[in-house]
Amino acid sequence: MAKKKTEKAAATKYKPLTPAIIAEMEKIVGRQYVIHSDAEKLEPFSHDEISEKEYAHMPDCVVRPAAAQEIAEIMKLANREMIAVTPRGAGSGLSGGAVPVFGGIVLLCDRMNKVIEFDKANMTITVEPGLVTNEINEIVRPAGLFYAGYPMSLETCYVGGNVAENAGGGKAVKYGVTARYVLGLEVVTPKGDIVQLGGKLVKDVTGYDLIHLMVGSEGTLGIFTKIILKLMPLPKASVDLLVLFRTPDEAIAAVPEIMTKSGIIPTAIEFMDRLSAHAACKYLNETLDYKDAGAMLLITVDGPDEQQVMQQYEAIGEQCLAAKAIEVYVADNHTTSERVWKVRRNIAEAFKVQSPRQSLEDIVVPIASIPKMVAGLEELSRKHDCQIPCYGHAGDGNLHATPVMNPKWSDQQWHDRLEQILVDMYKLTASLGGTISGEHGIGHKRKKYMPLVCQAAFIDMMRAIKLALDPNCVLNPGKIFDC
Ligand SMILES: Cc1cc2nc3c(=O)[nH]c(=O)nc-3n(C[C@H](O)[C@H](O)[C@H](O)COP(=O)(O)OP(=O)(O)OC[C@H]3O[C@@H](n4cnc5c(N)ncnc54)[C@H](O)[C@@H]3O)c2cc1C
Structure with a gap:
């Protein structure tokens, strides 16, 4: 069994970026697509949409590749030099998944934003990971088709980020979540190989279902460079x-x-x-x-x-x-x-503007347990003297309960009390057969709470898969669990 290390101890194994390594990256992607040594330009990549500053961390450098081959070369370089690489889409995540917790390279997918093929006859669309999700429907609607993935952030988030988080959203009650629509993937592995998984097939049981291992892996098992999505007939x-x-x-x-x-x-x-x-x-x-x-x-x-x-x-x-x-x-x-x-x-x-000191949560329970969950949240709100407004995808049992700092508290009091509020909330969720994230992911925001809802053997199994694919743990380290 792999030994658990603290982030601090693991941090020492990643090496700093040297001018020679930066020069090598500039050679791979082009000089204008490497950002470094400029704190103002790097800062936007130090956080996602979580408002709490404690989850932010500055990258040493941001690279903007245009092709799978370039990403493969970056991953080989990262393994050779022991540098952490964090894939990033639009940065709309709510679990810190795209935050480079050990510094190193942020690998931004924004230049890979093309539609590769719209295949009306097979009802599929093949896209690059940096395409804004909403654009798919703009393209396929005139042909009487639609893409059923519908995160509330669809006007800003990217398809690659949706696949990495297995995004849910507003249509999941009837149409399910992103995973149901991913038929094929091109993946750059942590070691720098380029692998094709699946295709345009509706059925495929040839070997392990690696597509569904990759979907929802939060950028820790591979970098998606091509995504084949199933389309549906547009409701009239x-x-x-x-x-x-x-x-x-x-x-x-x-x-x-x-x-x-x-x-x-x-x-x-x-x-x-x-x-x-x-x-x-x-x-x-x-x-x-x-x-x-x-x-x-x-x-x-x-x-x-x-x-x-x-x-x-x-x-x-x-x-x-x-x-x-x-x-x-x-x-x-x-x-x-x-x-x-x-x-x-x-x-x-709206809540972010109202109070930056809040914690947007993503609990999910079996739908029949939602009334008990909401009653329990009201009790927690009274117990902790803190408002916990609640909204979300009730039809999926997925509630975005959001503890908001009591204005009477100091920042330190908020920090200390939030910890207890979250533990209480997650324990209640678990007691109702639920878990701590339905669609936003674990990232590093919820990592320490995983043992509240996951068996140790489950976490060990995930760690074994991670280390088999990424023995140096260079791809998005510090997320979901420690390796
Ligand atoms: C207002 C608002 C509403 C939201 N509503 C919803 C909702 O309804 N449903 C929902 O599910 N989420 C929702 N979210 C959360 C967020 O938009 C989703 O998690 C989205 O899928 C993230 O996409 P992104 O492109 O912004 O990814 P990022 O935040 O950039 O990254 C998210 C994760 O994906 C990984 N990643 C990104 N690109 C790749 C790639 N090419 N290959 C491998 N890994 C990659 C990153 O490493 C990271 O772990 C909402 C967020 C906001 C701010």
Whole structure:
């Protein structure tokens, strides 16, 4: 069994970048694509979208390759010189995954942003990792197709980052998460080989399922340089319901009922408590009419024709009213739908502006346990004298509970108390059969909490896989677990 080392001890094994190594990298990717010795230019790559500064770390250098071959050469150089390499997409991550915790090289994928092939007949699109996710639908929609991956950050994040995090999002209730759509990958291994996995096949059981080992590996097992995604037929009709409830408990209790009693799997069931909706409306200068509501559900239904969608949303609306909803609003055109979804998409940003001292969490429980989870969060909020607004993908059991610093506390008090709040929150999640991340990943933000939800043998198994592929541990070290 590999011995666990502390980050400090492991840090000593990575070597500093010398002028000769920088010159070698400039030769590989071109001088203008290597950033070094300029703190102002390097700083944006020292963090992702986590607001807490303690998770940031400066890189020594940022390289911007344009091809798999260049990345392969960088990985060979990194192994030869013992330098840490951290792959980075758009930096919209929420677990510190793209943060170079041991310095070294940040490998930025922004120049690899092309669509390689749109294959309408096979319903696939082959892209480079630096393509902004939303662009896929712009390209395939005119052909009557769509890509079902829908993280709320889709206007900024990259496809490579989505694959590395196995991103979920707003359509996962019906369509599932990113992994379901990844048919093929080209991967540069930590040792610098270029490997093709899968292809355009819908079925493939030839050997181990390495694609699904790579998906969600958070940039620790390989760097994706080509991604083949499955597309779906574009639904011809779609309607959103904004459903108001008096209390979060009532809204949350309605979620499993909607699916079991109406017999319909909606495309999305998003939950926002009053604090979250209010923060996003204020941030956007929006005025959603949420009256006396203590919480709301945003439910999407899509399908092949308007009549079927109407039948479904009427059935769901009735079910919500039976589950104590106080109002059901129907958004059946793009402008109104976009208004309510914009509020939902901007909650995280709104909280960040409101208070930088907060911790956006990503807990997930079996859907039938969501009411107990929400009640438990309310209890934790009282126990720790700290607001914990809550929103998220309720239909998946995935809640972004967000402890926000009590303004009476000092930064040190916040730091100390947050630790206890998170331990309590994660223990409660585990006791309900849940875990600490549904879509944002572990990165280095949640690494120390892994033993609360994972058996030691599970962590050892992951470490063994990591060391088999990356014996020097040069690719994104310090993430998920120590190696
Ligand atoms: C406002 C907001 C809303 C969000 N909503 C959602 C949501 O609904 N669902 C969701 O799942 N996430 C969400 N996120 C989190 C984030 O957008 C996702 O995790 C996204 O997938 C990260 O993509 P990125 O390109 O920004 O990756 P980065 O943050 O740059 O990197 C994330 C991880 O991917 C690795 N990586 C990046 N590129 C590659 C590559 N080519 N090969 C191998 N590894 C690579 C990095 O090393 C890192 O570990 C949200 C974030 C914000 C700020």
